[in-house]
Amino acid sequence: MPTSVPHVPQILSLVASLLAGVLVIAVRLRGTNKPTSLRKIIAPPLGMATGFLMFVVPDVRVPWLWGIAAWAVGAVFFSYPLILTSRFEVKDGAVYLKRSKMFVVIIVALLAVRILLHDVVERHVTIPQTAALFFLLAFGMLLPWRMAMVRRYLALEKTIPEPQRRG
Template identity: 75%
Template sequence: MIIVALSQLLPLLGSLLAGVAVIIVRLKAASKPTSLRKIIAPPLGMATGFLMFVVPDTRIPWLWALAAFAVGAVFFAYPLIATSRFEVKDGQIYLKRSKIFVVIIVALLAVRVLLHDVVDAYVTIPQSAGLFFLLAFGMLLPWRLAMWKGYAVVEKQLAGDGASQGAGRAR
C-alpha cells in the first residue's frame, strides 16, 4: 500500500519540482539582457529529447505525435507569443517578464497531472512521456521562433538608433 502511494506521489513531486525550477530559472533570466543565443538554445537543447523515440517503447502513431505538437503550438505557445515583448534598457535588449508564462507552466503541469490516468489507460508510461514531450516542444518551438523574429526587429531598431544617435544611448 505504501509502495503504491509512493509510486504515484514521487512522479507528481518530481513534476512539481521541475515546474518550480523552470519558473525560477525563467524569472531570473528576465532580469538579465537577452541574446539570440539565449533565445535559440532551449529548443536546440530540447531537440535532443527526440532521441527517446529511438527506443521502440516510446514510439507513438504519427497522428498522435502531430496532435500533441499541435496542441502545444496552439493552446500553449500562442498565449506566450502574444505576451512576450522585448524592451531596451541602457542599450541592452531584455525580454519583458510575462505573467502568463507562469500560468502556462502551471497549466501544462495541471494538464499532465489531470490527464495522467486517462492517458495511461491508452498508452504506456514511455509513450506518455513522448506525448507530453511533443506537447511541450510544440509550445517551445513556435514561441522561440516568434521571439527570434521579435528580437531581430528590436535589434535592428537599436542598431539604427545607435547609428543615428550615438552608440550606447538608451531609448
C-alpha cells in the same frame, strides 16, 4: 511484512512535474534581470531537440497520428499564451525580456492541465509512450514560442542604434 505504496511512479511523476514547473518559473523570472540574446532564445529548443533520440527505443514509439496530435496541441493551445505574454524591452542599449504578471499564472495553469492530462493519457498508453507524447507536446509548445521570440527580438534589436548596442 512490508507494504508497498501502489502509486509510487505516479507520485514521483507528479513531484517531478511540480519541481520542473517551479524551476521554469524561477529561471524565467531570474532571466528578466539580465539582457537576453539570440543564443539564449534559441538554445532551449536546440537542447530539447536531443530528446528525439528517445524514439530510437521501440517501447517509446507512438503512432504518427498521435505524435502529430500531441505536437499540434502544444503548438496551438500551450504556446499561444506564452507567445502573448513574452515581451521585450530595450534598456541601456540591450534587449531584456520584460516580466509579465500573467506569466506565472499561465505557467501554473499549463502545469495543472499537463498533470491532469498525464493521468488520462497514462490510462491508455504505456509510461514510455506517455513520456514520448508529453515530450512532443512540450516541444510543440516550445518551438513556436521561441520562434515568435526570435522574430520579436530581431525586430527590436534593429531599432537600437549601432553605437548604443550591448550584448
